[in-house]
Structure formats: structure tokens, C-alpha cells
Amino acid sequence: MSVDAPPPVSSHSEATLDRGRAVTPAELRWRADWIRLQTVQLIDQAGVGHYSSTFSCAEIIAVLYYHTLRLRPAEPQWPDRDRFLLGKGHVATGLWPVLADLGYFSAEWLTQFGKIGSPLNDHPNMRLAPGIDFSSGSLGHNLSVAVGIAYGGRLSGRDYRTFVLTGDGELQEGQVWEAAMAASHYRLGNLVAIVDANGFSGAGPTSAAMNIEPLGARFEAFGWRVAEIDGHDVVALTRTLDELPGPASERPICVIARTRKGKGVAMMEQAPQAWHLGLLEPKLREQVVAEISGRMRRW
Template sequence: MPLHNISNRQELVSFLKNKCVDIRKMIVQLTVTAGGGHVGGALSMTEMLVVLYQHILNIDPSNPKKPDRDRLILSKGHGGVGICPVLCDAGYFPKSEMDGFNQFLSPFGMHPDMNKVKGIDMSTGSLGHGLSICVGLGLAARLDKATWRAFCVLGDGECNEGSVWEAAMSAKHYKLGNVIALVDKNKFMIDGPVEQIMSIEPFEEKWKAFGWKTTVIDGHSIEQLLDTLENLDPPDSQTPQCIICNTVKGRGVSFMEGQGKWHYGGLDELLEKQALEDIEKTR
């Protein structure tokens, strides 16, 4: 259920856009605190996570383990600096708990730990595992006759992994309409452009060939995310769904946008100041 009580569509879009600005600022600040981080890919998936946690997922931050909650697996597990601010903003924990992010003894790190961070449904980091986990969750929900969904957020570079396609094949075979994949297609991976390192094209056609209902959207458009995620097939349908979100690495920060070198990076005081100013201009 939504974490807000906004019924007017225009007000909702404005509310979510402002949330994205706040989250992106927090991502930059946490990257500075950590001394570096996977900032580019965190900034590219902000709209996806904000819309999911604020409006789509059936969750209760005051009861993180409620049995009928929707599950979200961050398969691109290096995005801890991106998802933790979203969880904080949703009410899972106060911002002060993230002081010392990625420092010794802090529960918060670049790869979030399900045993330490409220709201994290699975510890991830080694790429290519999240969708398989969602297949297992989808099967478990069906056995329990439950109506919750398993959402998986993947990176496009991650889709080099053969295990992603084994999971895609399995989800269709077992007719898991309660499994939803969202791909953050920002076109870069740690080694460089995805197209040069290991092309995944034709990407949409691959998912369709594996039997998934597939939609391609602008991953930075709140309106398109709402329209797509609000109109998912019911959990008891028999076709898994993939939403390919075209995004920009480092979205919102002028010197990071579309720059593969910001897959991982650190910010000095001047760069932090510029990044925060750039992000505020998007409000």
C-alpha cells in the first residue's frame, strides 16, 4: 500500500519527484561519508526505487517482516548507497543510523546486509543471483496461496550473467506472474560500456523470447513508472513481467551523467558542492 495519502495525480507526481531530489542528495552525502561508492548506478535507479517504495509495494516499515509484504531483491547489490536512503525515507530507520555509512562497525555498507538493515529482503552483491531468488520467492508464495509479489531490480551489465537467463527461463516455465523484473539499463558496467564489454542486444526481444511480458519505458519518468507499475497483471497470472527502464548513469549530476567512470567514485568537497547544487536544480 502507498506510504502517502495523495489522491491527486499531479500532486503525486510532484511529491515523488521531490522525493527523488532528496534521495539523490542523500546518495551524494553518503558517498562522501563512505569515502567513495557506486554512485553512478545509485543515481540511475532513484526514480524506480522511490515509486516502488512510496507508492507500489505492499509494505509496512513499522513491521518490516510482515508475512504478506511484497519482497524486493536488489540484485545489483552494489547499490547499497542507493537503496538505503530510500528505505530511510520510507521510515524503516532514522537518518542518524546511517552516520558512518560503510565505516567500521556500521551496519550499513555498499552491499546491504539483510541481517543488519531493516527493509532488506536478501543480502546481495555477487551479481546474477537476485532473479533466481525471486523465482524461489514466487514459488513459495504460490504454495502458500499468497498474493504478494517478488520484485527484482537488476543492472543491464548484470544481465551478462547466465544465471539471469536460467532464472528467466524458470519463471516462465513455472508460470510465475508474481515475479516482476525491473532492469536499470544505464548502459555502463564497471569495465566500460555494456555494448562494448558484452552486448545484451536485442534486449527487449530476449526477454520476450523467454516468454516474459516486456515493457520498455523511460526509467526517469515518474509518470511512465506509475502507469506501468499500477497496471501490472495480477499476482495469480501466469506470465512473469519485465520492465526495461532506460536510464542515465549518474542522473542529476552534470559531471557524472553518462560517464562510465562514475560507476564507482569518490567526491571531494568541491565536487560534493557541485553535485548537490546540480541535483537541487532538478527540483
């Protein structure tokens, strides 16, 4: 598959995208690298951005949006859609190309990223961008918001699921654990938290700053069902999300996706902190693009 090939799964803007859509692992791997490539482009436009944190969750975003979530891009407020909240809002550069590709807005919008007046910000704003179920940027809020949305599903009798993607550093926020308590108290089995456990926060290794492990045992102690997987293995991600208990189940689910910060770009994997926030100089950018593109031709 080439870098420039038409996206294998896209342009569904007229229809409902059902849960468990057919897609091959190769297509999902290609899509994850496409997200990385698009991220490099968007950060280049803006002049600064979060590379390595976006790269660690590229497979997660690819699997959710091209396989798992029930969506209706032409009707972003469709009440029965599955919700997705980007708790780690600083990786929105990985989401914007996906939402454009699925038809939430024109790809033309991407060219305005980083400019005053752009509806697409470095952190997502639900009032400006179709397809954003809740704004984020201040870490630790979105799991609470998701509890409210999941509870709303219970009240209204709708069978949507609510997914939240959190960072692992984000779990140091106390409010996350208030939400974790509330989710099991109210038996919200329609709520799925996916932790992009890349092991690093802004200033260094997450658990060196404040230990968050053993993460699985902690969520279990709070009453959650826990699955721990390789967050870059699209087959494991797909299977885990396919096998979620029905939304009527009574235990919230936490998928701990063990990932690598900077995944997919060798020099970033070696120095993930250095690329938490930054801008690739032109020569380095060419190397990074070549590395990702080369892999995409092989998928």
C-alpha cells in the same frame, strides 16, 4: 518544494503502506533527487561509492517505495509484504535513506554508514538491515532468489509480488537466464524484474563488452511479458507498475527501464564511467549538491 521540506510521503511506520499510494509526479521527482543528494552524503562518509549507477535508478526506487510496493515498515518480516530485491546491490546508498525515511530503522543509522559495525553496508545484508528482503552484491543471484520467493508465494497462497531491480550489465551473468527460464516454466506472474538499462557496466558500455540486446526480444523469447519505458519518467513508471497484471497471472514481467547512467548531474551524464565508482572532491561535491538542490526547489 524546498530541499529541506518534510518529505511529502513518509512516517508511515505504524501502518501498512498499500499498493498504488497517492503521490504526485512532482513529489516523486523531488524524491528521486532527494535520493541522489542523500547518496552523495553517504558516499562522502564512506570515502568511496557508486554515484552514477545509483543516479540512474533513483526514479525507479522512488516510484517503488513511495507508490507501488505494499509494505509494513514496523513489521519488516510481514509475510504479505511485497518483496524488493536489489540485484544491483552496489546502489544500496540509494536505498538506505528511503528505508530510514519509511521507518525501517532510525535515521541515526545513516550516520554510521561506512564505519565498522554499521548494519548498513555498501551492498545490502539482510541479516543486518531491516527492510532488506535478500542480501546482494554478487551479481546475477537475485533473480534466482526472487524465483524462489515468488514460488513460495504460490505455495503459501499469498498474493505478494516480488520485484527485482537488476542492472543491464548484470544480465551478462548466465545464472540470470537460468532464473528467467525457471520463472516462465513455473508461470510466476507474481514476479517483476525491472532492468535499470543505463547502458554501462563497470568498465564501459555494456553491449560493447558483451552484447545483451535486443533485451526485450530476449526476455520475450524466454516467456516473459515485456514493457519498455523511459526509466526517468515517473509518470510512465507509475502507470506501468499500476497496470501490472494481477499476481495470480501466469507470465513473469520484465520492465526494461531505459535510463542514463549518472542521471541528474550533468558532468556525470557526460562521463558516466568515470563516476561508476569514486569520491567527489569537496569543491566538485558542492557543485553537484547545488545542481541537484537547485532542481529540487523547482519540483
